[in-house]
Amino acid sequence: MNLDTFTISALADELSETIVGGRVQDVIDVDALSIGLEIYADRRRRYLYLSAHALHPRLHLFDAKLRRGLQRPTQLGLLLRRFVEGGRILRVTQPAWERLLEIEIGGQDETFWLVAELMPRRANVLLLRDGMIMDCLNRVGPKDNRYRLSLPNHEYRPPPPIRGQLDPSMVTEADIQNLLASAEKESTQTRRLLPGRILGLSPLLAREIVFRAAGDLNALAADTDAGQLFAAFHDVVTPLVERRWQPGIGSVDGLPEAFSVFPLTHLDWTESDTISQAIQDCFGAMTGVDAYKEAKKPVQAAIDETRAKLRAKIESLRRGLPDEGELQRLKQAGELILAYQYDLSAGQRELRAQYDPEGPELLVALDPERSPLDNAQAYFRRYEKAKLAAAALPALIAGAQLELDFVEQLESDLAAAANWPEIDDVIQILDERGHWQGARRKRIGGGRQGPLRVVSRDGYVIWVGRNSRQNEKVSFKLANPQDIWLHARDVPGAHVVIRNDGRRISQALIAEAAAIAAWYSKRRNDSNVQVDYTRVKYVRAIKGGGPGMATYRNEKSINAQPRDESILK
Numbered sequence: 001m002n003l004d005t006f007t008i009s010a011l012a013d014e015l016s017e018t019i020v021g022g023r024v025q026d027v028i029d030v031d032a033l034s035i036g037l038e039i040y041a042d043r044r045r046r047y048l049y050l051s052a053h054a055l056h057p058r059l060h061l062f063d064a065k066l067r068r069g070l071q072r073p074t075q076l077g078l079l080l081r082r083f084v085e086g087g088r089i090l091r092v093t094q095p096a097w098e099r100l101l102e103i104e105i106g107g108q109d110e111t112f113w114l115v116a117e118l119m120p121r122r123a124n125v126l127l128l129r130d131g132m133i134m135d136c137l138n139r140v141g142p143k144d145n146r147y148r149l150s151l152p153n154h155e156y157r158p159p160p161p162i163r164g165q166l167d168p169s170m171v172t173e174a175d176i177q178n179l180l181a182s183a184e185k186e187s188t189q190t191r192r193l194l195p196g197r198i199l200g201l202s203p204l205l206a207r208e209i210v211f212r213a214a215g216d217l218n219a220l221a222a223d224t225d226a227g228q229l230f231a232a233f234h235d236v237v238t239p240l241v242e243r244r245w246q247p248g249i250g251s252v253d254g255l256p257e258a259f260s261v262f263p264l265t266h267l268d269w270t271e272s273d274t275i276s277q278a279i280q281d282c283f284g285a286m287t288g289v290d291a292y293k294e295a296k297k298p299v300q301a302a303i304d305e306t307r308a309k310l311r312a313k314i315e316s317l318r319r320g321l322p323d324e325g326e327l328q329r330l331k332q333a334g335e336l337i338l339a340y341q342y343d344l345s346a347g348q349r350e351l352r353a354q355y356d357p358e359g360p361e362l363l364v365a366l367d368p369e370r371s372p373l374d375n376a377q378a379y380f381r382r383y384e385k386a387k388l389a390a391a392a393l394p395a396l397i398a399g400a401q402l403e404l405d406f407v408e409q410l411e412s413d414l415a416a417a418a419n420w421p422e423i424d425d426v427i428q429i430l431d432e433r434g435h436w437q438g439a440r441r442k443r444i445g446g447g448r449q450g451p452l453r454v455v456s457r458d459g460y461v462i463w464v465g466r467n468s469r470q471n472e473k474v475s476f477k478l479a480n481p482q483d484i485w486l487h488a489r490d491v492p493g494a495h496v497v498i499r500n501d502g503r504r505i506s507q508a509l510i511a512e513a514a515a516i517a518a519w520y521s522k523r524r525n526d527s528n529v530q531v532d533y534t535r536v537k538y539v540r541a542i543k544g545g546g547p548g549m550a551t552y553r554n555e556k557s558i559n560a561q562p563r564d565e566s567i568l569k
Helices: 005-018 075-083 173-181 203-214 226-241 275-283 288-319 324-339 372-416 420-432 468-478 507-519
Strands: 023-031 034-041 044-051 058-062 088-093 100-106 111-117 124-129 132-136 248-252 255-260 268-271 350-354 361-365 452-455 461-465 484-488 495-498 529-535 539-541 550-552 556-560
Touching: 005 058, 005 088, 005 100, 005 275, 023 044, 023 075, 023 088, 023 288, 034 075, 058 275, 075 124, 075 132, 173 226, 203 226, 203 255, 248 275, 255 275, 288 372, 288 420, 324 350, 324 361, 324 372, 372 420, 372 468, 461 468, 461 507, 468 495, 468 539, 484 507, 484 550, 495 507, 507 529, 507 556
Parallel strands: none
Antiparallel strands: 023 034, 034 044, 044 058, 088 100, 100 111, 111 124, 124 132, 248 255, 248 268, 350 361, 452 461, 461 495, 484 495, 484 529, 529 556, 539 550
């Protein structure tokens, strides 16, 4: 799903109609290789997304607000804020047959060009002033390309001109006949002859033309009729040359396969209002929770590492737990040595004796270098050490398991985080508990959401905590002792509270609240989730646990199908 020449032409027309004359109000660092511009034009905010990702570079408008995915802006982002923010979009142009767009932006005293080069593997977004590169998303040095350097303070060189290709508006049936005749092998497919020979003809466009001509995407050049191929070429290309765009999405089995500005009859075709909408629907929105995938990766890595360490710690502690039989054996060994010490000879290496007259004979290993008394004391010391371990290790295991449970909750918090401050909440807690590597991070202010407050059809107030910080507030600050408290059993998730206003809380309302608790849990994708509920007065914060961790009693259980808060409306 890449942008071809005609798709970029359609984007140039769309942007000329929508953002030219608009003011750049904000610059958003979406990720390390993507920039967003908030543009106010025609009394409406629009969001322009520019990506220099190597595999799928793209540029298009977004319906919803783009989200900042980097805590620290890129150098290009800083320059755009300094020189472009507040400027006006003057022009959007496309050099003939090139897969790039040039956006001219007027600042206070200067004019800047934002150039989006949209070729896979060579994609870039550059900021130019007077033909000089100020900076770009993908810096290209002399080791990578001696002809075209993409570095700050270097002159910008456009891609080399395309030579030796036919203008699609001038192609004749004879040209098509010559293309078919140029096939060197009988097995050469027709669709492989067209790209590279005709300007703007992408592999997707070639496939569509061949399908219309022969009914077979893999038709061979030797079997293709030149007249039919020319007719199909004319039908597809003429609207494109005349800039009569027909944007839409081609799908296979309901999954988007390609976007285009011409109907794709070899796929299931769905029309779109604009080419930006088609591209956005194909790739998926860079808004909401998904906007922060890049930002969440290092935090998720810290959680994964912490979880692995805690699991290893728990396993090590469990291996150190002595069983009751081992304790008894150590004690009996020491006592038997004392009982038979006068019968032991110097250098003896073992003692065989019965501890219980009716029990089996025990074999006790002896250190021949030690006296019987020293051997006995060694066994007693091991017994006391094992007894202390038996008393202390369960608490250590429980503490490590409690920390592991909290880390699982933090992973759920991270998945639900919808902005940088909420991601930062997870980072700060990891840091405070010694799980964050590197320098201590400064807390990000603002932007944190409070618990979700919804009102049922009957007027009951329901609070939903969607992360550990919100759970802490819902259960221990907002709730009253007689309120109903719900939580999905044995998994990280939301604390849900039904406010008791003096009326009877029906089982139907509890079932709906349980569905919400299941939805905001780690088992959201399950069809059936067990949810516990009890009165708030039976809920207690776990001593030594993280924020929002709670224990409860006197609970009942209900099975619920996960549903969001819209179930109450």
